[in-house]
Amino acid sequence: MADRKIDEATQTETVGHEWDGIEELNTPLPRWWLWTFYATIVFALGYVIAYPALPGISHASEGLLGWSSRKQLGGELQAAEEARAGMRAQIAATPLEQLPAKPALMRAAVAGGAAAFKVNCVQCHGAGAAGSKGFPNLNDDDWLWGGDLRTIEQTLIHGIRQPGDDQTRMSQMPNFGSDALLTPAQIQDVASYVLVLGRKEHPGASSGRGKDVFATNCAVCHGTDGKGSRQFGAPNLTDAIWLDGSSRDEVVAQISHPHMGVMPAWGTRLDPVTIKMLAAYVHSLGGGEAFAAPEQPQDP
Amino acid sequence: MNRPGPVKPAPVSLYARREPVFNKRIDGRFRRLKWAVMALCLAVYWITPWIRWNRGPYAPDQAVLVDLAHRRFYMFGIEIWPHEFYFVAGLLIMAGIGLFLVTSAVGRAWCGYACPQTVWTDLFQHVDRLIDGDRNARLRLYKAPWTGAKIARRLLKWAIYLVISFATGGAWIFYFADAPTLQHAFWTGSAAPVAYATVGVLTATTFVLGGFMREQVCIYMCPWPRIQTAMLDEKSLTVTYKDWRGEPRASLKKALARPGSCGDCVDCNQCVAVCPTGIDIRQGPQVGCITCGLCIDACDRVMREVGRPRGLIDYATLEDAEREKAGQPPSRHLKLIWRPRTIVYFTVWAGIGLALLFLLGTRVHTGLTVAKDRNPSYILLSDGSVRNAYTLRLRNMEGRPRRMTISIEGLPGARMWSDDMARVAAAPRLVREVPADETRVLRLYVVAPATSAAQEFRFHVQAEAQAREQAAAPAQFDSPGGAS
Ligand code: SF4
Ligand code: SF4
Numbered sequence: 001m002a003d004r005k006i007d008e009a010t011q012t013e014t015v016g017h018e019w020d021g022i023e024e025l026n027t028p029l030p031r032w033w034l035w036t037f038y039a040t041i042v043f044a045l046g047y048v049i050a051y052p053a054l055p056g057i058s059h060a061s062e063g064l065l066g067w068s069s070r071k072q073l074g075g076e077l078q079a080a081e082e083a084r085a086g087m088r089a090q091i092a093a094t095p096l097e098q099l100p101a102k103p104a105l106m107r108a109a110v111a112g113g114a115a116a117f118k119v120n121c122v123q124c125h126g127a128g129a130a131g132s133k134g135f136p137n138l139n140d141d142d143w144l145w146g147g148d149l150r151t152i153e154q155t156l157i158h159g160i161r162q163p164g165d166d167q168t169r170m171s172q173m174p175n176f177g178s179d180a181l182l183t184p185a186q187i188q189d190v191a192s193y194v195l196v197l198g199r200k201e202h203p204g205a206s207s208g209r210g211k212d213v214f215a216t217n218c219a220v221c222h223g224t225d226g227k228g229s230r231q232f233g234a235p236n237l238t239d240a241i242w243l244d245g246s247s248r249d250e251v252v253a254q255i256s257h258p259h260m261g262v263m264p265a266w267g268t269r270l271d272p273v274t275i276k277m278l279a280a281y282v283h284s285l286g287g288g289e290a291f292a293a294p295e296q297p298q299d300p
Numbered sequence: 301m302n303r304p305g306p307v308k309p310a311p312v313s314l315y316a317r318r319e320p321v322f323n324k325r326i327d328g329r330f331r332r333l334k335w336a337v338m339a340l341c342l343a344v345y346w347i348t349p350w351i352r353w354n355r356g357p358y359a360p361d362q363a364v365l366v367d368l369a370h371r372r373f374y375m376f377g378i379e380i381w382p383h384e385f386y387f388v389a390g391l392l393i394m395a396g397i398g399l400f401l402v403t404s405a406v407g408r409a410w411c412g413y414a415c416p417q418t419v420w421t422d423l424f425q426h427v428d429r430l431i432d433g434d435r436n437a438r439l440r441l442y443k444a445p446w447t448g449a450k451i452a453r454r455l456l457k458w459a460i461y462l463v464i465s466f467a468t469g470g471a472w473i474f475y476f477a478d479a480p481t482l483q484h485a486f487w488t489g490s491a492a493p494v495a496y497a498t499v500g501v502l503t504a505t506t507f508v509l510g511g512f513m514r515e516q517v518c519i520y521m522c523p524w525p526r527i528q529t530a531m532l533d534e535k536s537l538t539v540t541y542k543d544w545r546g547e548p549r550a551s552l553k554k555a556l557a558r559p560g561s562c563g564d565c566v567d568c569n570q571c572v573a574v575c576p577t578g579i580d581i582r583q584g585p586q587v588g589c590i591t592c593g594l595c596i597d598a599c600d601r602v603m604r605e606v607g608r609p610r611g612l613i614d615y616a617t618l619e620d621a622e623r624e625k626a627g628q629p630p631s632r633h634l635k636l637i638w639r640p641r642t643i644v645y646f647t648v649w650a651g652i653g654l655a656l657l658f659l660l661g662t663r664v665h666t667g668l669t670v671a672k673d674r675n676p677s678y679i680l681l682s683d684g685s686v687r688n689a690y691t692l693r694l695r696n697m698e699g700r701p702r703r704m705t706i707s708i709e710g711l712p713g714a715r716m717w718s719d720d721m722a723r724v725a726a727a728p729r730l731v732r733e734v735p736a737d738e739t740r741v742l743r744l745y746v747v748a749p750a751t752s753a754a755q756e757f758r759f760h761v762q763a764e765a766q767a768r769e770q771a772a773a774p775a776q777f778d779s780p781g782g783a784s
Contacts, residue, residue, distance in 0.1 A: 028316035030516060103720075128675030139689075141723070142682040239682035240750070284719060286679065286689055286745050 088112075092273045096149050099280055106280060113281025116274050120266065129285050134244055134259055139285045142241040144233040145169050147289040153279040159265030160233070168265055171232040176217065177256025186213050191251045197226040197237045200246055320442060321515060321578035323425060324435040324570070328597025337413040338422055346467070349474035353377075358736030359699040366476050372737065378660065379737075381697055383667070390656045394649055401645040403531045405637045406615070407538040411525065412592035417517050418576075420468065420510035424461060425576060431457045435573055461511040462503070469502030515577035519588050529587065534618040535639060539591045541571075541582045541613045544625045549582075552606060564608050571595035571613055581613060591615075666704065667695030668761045668771040678778040684750040686779045692742045694761055696734035703764040706730045711748055711757035711777055719743040731764075746777065753781045
C-alpha cells in the first residue's frame with residue numbers, strides 16, 4: 001500500500017478508506033483470536049475427512065468414520081426397539097384380563113395399541129376409531145360380537161368372515177330381496193317394523209304386518225325382541241346405533257341385499273403382543289365392557 | 301479528510317501479542333467496596349445451594365433448586381411450575397430494566413463490581429499477588445528466564461487457579477440437584493455423566509477466562525460494554541480524568557520549579573499501574589474501562605501525598621464535567637442519580653416487581669387444563685345419549701397429596717366416568733387424589749342426554765377443604781345436533 005496513512009491521535013495506521021470523514025484504524029487482532037481461527041480451520045478439515053462432506057456426481061464422500069444419517073437412524077430405531085423389549089415381555093407375560101390391574105403396563109399397552117392401530121386399522125375404522133357406514137364405530141358401547149378384552153382379542157386374531165380361518169367370526173344374512181325370499185311388499189313391511197323397533201317411525205299397519213314377517217324370517221338371528229345376538233354378530237335393532245344407515249332406503253337395501261363386513265384375521269400378520277396391545281387400546285376407547293368374558297362352556 | 305500524517309513503520313504483524321497486565325495493589329474506598337461486593341457475590345454463589353428448607357416429605361429440602369428432571373424451580377417458600385414461567389420472564393425483564401437503571405445512574409458499575417468475569421479476574425489477580433508479589437516483582441518474574449524456581453512458582457499458581465476454577469465449576473451443579481446427595485455421588489463416582497461434564501467444562505472456562513484471558517474477555521468478547529456504552533448519556537456517572545485540572549501534567553519537581561504553569565497530575569502513572577484492564581484513563585473514556593474506580597483510589601492517595609485535593613480522577617457525569625471545566629462547583633452525586641430518567645426506570649422496574657409479588661401472593665396451587673377429543677368429536681351411545689371424551693390435567697402444586705372434586709357446570713344432566721372406573725358408576729362429580737407436586741392426567745368421558753345440543757360448558761375442580769383452591773376450564777360439548 002503506497003498511500004499508507006497514520007492516525008494522528010493514536011499513531012495507528014488506518015486501513016486507507018474514508019467514509020464521510022470517518023477513517024478506520026488498522027488495529028491488530030489479538031493472537032489468541034488468530035489461533036482460535038486457525039483451530040477452526042483445522043477442525044473443519046478434520047471434519048470433512050471424518051464425515052461425509054464432499055459432494056460428487058452421484059454420492060458424497062463417505063468419510064473415514066463411516067457415519068451416515070441412515071445408519072444413525074437405524075441404530076436409534078434398534079435402541080428404541082430394545083428399550084421397548086422389556087415392556088413387551090411384561091405384556092406378553094401378563095394375561096390380558098389382568099392388564100387393567102397394572103396401570104403402568106396398561107398405559108404402555110394402550111399406547112402401543114394406538115400406534116399399531118394407526119398402521120393397520122385406520123383404513124376401515126378411521127383415525128379416531130369412529131368407523132363409518134358399514135364399518136363399526138369402536139368408541140361406542142354397541143358391540144356386534146362382544147366388547148370385553150378377550151372377545152376383542154379373539155376378533156382381532158381370527159377376523160370377521162375371513163376365508164381360510166376356521167375360527168373366524170362367521171354369519172350370513174340371507175339376501176331376502178335379490179334371492180326372492182321375500183316379496184317387495186314384505187320387505188317394505190319388515191323395514192317398517194325394524195324402524196319402529198329402532199324408534200325411527202311410529203307403529204302402523206305396515207309395521208304390524210312386518211312384525212309377523214320378522215318373527216318368521218329374522219328373529220332366528222336378531223331375536224324375537226330384535227335385540228340382536230352376539231353369537232351371530234347380529235346387530236341390536238332396537239338401539240340408536242345403525243351400522244348400515246337408519247333411513248328407510250338404507251334399511252330396505254340391507255334387507256334386500258345385505259352388506260356384511262369383512263375383517264382380516266390379524267393373528268396371521270401381527271405378533272401376539274401387538275394384538276394384545278390392540279385389544280387393550282380398542283377396549284380403552286370408551287366402550288369397553290367387563291375386562292374378561294364370562295367363562296364359556298367348552299365344546300365337547 | 302486526507303491529511304498527510306506522520307509516517308510510521310508498518311506493524312510487523314496484523315496480529316498482536318497480548319500485553320499482560322500487572323496491576324498494582326491499591327487500597328481505598330472503591331477497593332474496599334470491590335472487596336465487599338466480591339465477598340458477597342462469591343458467598344451467595346457458593347453458599348446458596350447448601351441452604352436447607354423443609355418442604356415436607358414430598359419435595360426436596362433445598363432452598364434454591366432448579367429441578368430440571370421434574371420441571372420445578374424451588375426458591376425458599378416459592379415453587380414455580382413450567383406454566384408459571386412468566387415469573388422468570390418477569391424477572392428477566394426486571395433485570396433488563398434494572399440494567400438500564402443502573403447504567404443510566406452509575407454507568408458501567410455492573411462491569412466494575414458485580415460481573416462474574418470481573419469478580420473472578422480480581423480473585424485470580426490476588427492469587428498472582430500472593431504467589432509472585434506485587435507489580436514490580438511480577439514484571440521481573442515475567443521477564444526472567446525459565447528457571448526451575450520460576451517454573452515451580454508458575455505451577456503453584458496454576459494449581460491454585462485450578463482449585464478455584466474447580467470450586468467454581470463444581471458449585472454450579474449443586475443448583476440442579478440435592479447438594480449433599482450430589483456431593484457424595486460426585487466424589488464416589490456415581491453422579492450422572494452430565495454432572496462431571498458440566499464441572500469439567502466450567503472448570504476449564506473459569507481457568508482460561510479468569511486465569512489467562514481476563515481483560516480480553518471484557519474488551520474483545522463481551523457485547524455488554526457496547527450495549528452499556530450506548531445506554532450512557534451525559535448525565536451518567538463514569539470514571540473521568542479531569543484533564544482541565546490535571547493538564548499540563550508535570551512531575552512534582554518540575555511543578556515546584558515552575559509554579560502556576562502546571563496541572564495537578566504529577567505524571568506518577570499510579571492510575572495506570574493499578575488498572576486491572578491495563579488502560580490509561582488519562583486518554584479519555586474508552587471501551588476497556590470497566591469503571592471499577594481503582595484508579596480513583598490510586599490518584600486520591602497521590603493527591604493526598606502531594607497535598608492537593610482529591611478527585612483528579614473521579615466519578616463524574618459528562619454534563620458535570622462541562623460545568624466543572626467552566627469553573628463551577630461540582631453537583632452532588634445524589635442529585636445526579638435521582639433524575640427523571642432514573643425515576644422512570646425505577647418506577648417501571650418497581651412496578652413489575654410489585655406485580656410479580658402480587659401474582660405470587662394470589663396465585664392458586666390448583667390447576668386444570670382440558671383437551672377435547674376431536675376425532676371423533678362425539679359418540680352416539682346405544683341408548684341415544686351422546687358421549688364426548690376429554691383429557692384433563694389436574695395440577696397439584698402443593699407439596700402434599702390432595703383430593704380434588706371434579707364437577708361439570710352448564711351441561712344439564714351430564715354425568716361422567718373416567719378410564720379408571722366402570723362406566724356404570726358414571727356420576728355428576730368425581731373425586732380424585734392428585735399426588736404431591738404432580739399433574740394427574742385423567743381421561744374423562746362425559747355423557748349427556750339425547751336432547752343435548754352442542755354447547756359450551758365448564759369443568760371445575762375444587763381442592764378438598766380449601767375454599768380458595770379451585771380452578772375451572774372451558775370445554776365444548778359436541779352432539780349430532782351440531783358439532784362445532
Ligand atoms: S481506568 Fe480506572 S476505572 Fe477504568 S478499569 Fe482502569 S482502574 Fe478501573
Ligand atoms: S495517579 Fe493521578 S497523578 Fe498519578 S498519573 Fe494518574 S492521574 Fe496523574
